[in-house]
Amino acid sequence: MLYIIGLGLCDETDITVKGLEAIKSCERVYLEAYTSILMVPKEKLEKFYGKELIIADREMVESQSDEILLNANSLNIAFLVVGDPFGATTHTDLMIRARELNIPVTVIHNASIMNAIGACGLQLYNFGQTISIPFFTDTWKPDSFYDRIKENRDLGLHTLCLLDIKVKEQSIENLARGKKIYEPPRYMTINKAIEQLFEIEETRNQKVYTAESLAIGIARLGSSTDQQIKVGTLNQLLSQDFGSPLHSLVIVGSRVHILEIDFMRFFAIDKQSYNEIVKKDYDI
Numbered sequence: 348m349l350y351i352i353g354l355g356l357c358d359e360t361d362i363t364v365k366g367l368e369a370i371k372s373c374e375r376v377y378l379e380a381y382t383s384i385l386m387v388p389k390e391k392l393e394k395f396y397g398k399e400l401i402i403a404d405r406e407m408v409e410s411q412s413d414e415i416l417l418n419a420n421s422l423n424i425a426f427l428v429v430g431d432p433f434g435a436t437t438h439t440d441l442m443i444r445a446r447e448l449n450i451p452v453t454v455i456h457n458a459s460i461m462n463a464i465g466a467c468g469l470q471l472y473n474f475g476q477t478i479s480i481p482f483f484t485d486t487w488k489p490d491s492f493y494d495r496i497k498e499n500r501d502l503g504l505h506t507l508c509l510l511d512i513k514v515k516e517q518s519i520e521n522l523a524r525g526k527k528i529y530e531p532p533r534y535m536t537i538n539k540a541i542e543q544l545f546e547i548e549e550t551r552n553q554k555v556y557t558a559e560s561l562a563i564g565i566a567r568l569g570s571s572t573d574q575q576i577k578v579g580t581l582n583q584l585l586s587q588d589f590g591s592p593l594h595s596l597v598i599v600g601s602r603v604h605i606l607e608i609d610f611m612r613f614f615a616i617d618k619q620s621y622n623e624i625v626k627k628d629y630d631i
């Protein structure tokens with residue numbers, strides 16, 4: 348059996364009872380470590396799960412999935428994914444490959460970044476397409492997310508923006524030695540995402556959003572001690588310190604329910620300016 352198990356959002360204790368029981372029955376346990384992260388080191392997970400974890404990088408998952416699936420017809424194998432296995436991450440290739448090899452697959456779900464939608468006071472019904480904002484380089488500034496935000500905003504819908512995680516490739520030298528050594532990953536902050544949003548607005552100039560557009564910064568969703576949710580204009584959020592990763596951003600659309608407005612007020616950076624924006628932009 349191949350178990351594909353969601354680990355939840357924050358630490359080792361977020362796994363479900365079902366997920367933990369499945370892990371305990373497994374011969375090999377892989378941890379997918381490139382699309383999201385938990386806020387605790389691998390060793391802490393290993394201690395809590397009572398199993399050694401094998402890090403599965405993108406190359407292993409995408410090009411060497413048969414290695415993960417080896418003997419899964421007769422043994423239990425677990426593939427662990429931070430958040431939910433199907434929350435803004437699809438491991439459908441692995442599932443399809445397992446099915447082709449007649450390996451039974453069980454998916455065990457968990458909380459995901461998709462939970463940001465309700466946690467920040469907004470309603471799923473009012474969301475449009477989710478987008479990803481990649482790190483720009485001097486020569487590479489992909490901006491297709493701008494069109495998706497425009498489509499959402501034309502319909503008055505909110506946009507959940509997921510922010511890039513850059514896992515650096517191992518050096519050629521290490522590759523030649525058959526060793527995999529990674530530089531620490533880079534995580535995009537809410538501040539960097541807003542800077543890039545402003546940069547693209549300046550180039551495309553269709554006034555899809557402005558420095559005064561209402562938005563929500565969400566950091567370390569799910570942490571009982573350290574979660575941060577802040578509501579303000581993009582400009583106000585730009586100067587906030589959201590602390591350590593992971594971060595996400597929501598750009599609020601014009602179609603808002605009064606309950607969304609009231610809920611967001613709890614998280615307002617500055618209640619007076621929030622009330623003014625709401626009156627001016629939302630007529631509430």
Ligand SMILES: C[S@@+](CC[C@H](N)C(=O)[O-])C[C@H]1O[C@@H](n2cnc3c(N)ncnc32)[C@H](O)[C@@H]1O
Nearest residue numbers: 430431434436459460509510567568593594595
């Ligand atoms: C590809 S998505 C994550 C998918 C993951 N499987 C899930 O279900 O949550 C990764 C992005 O989601 C956002 N994210 C994930 N966990 C988060 C958290 N706890 N707090 C804030 N943002 C988070 C970050 O922008 C991160 O770069």
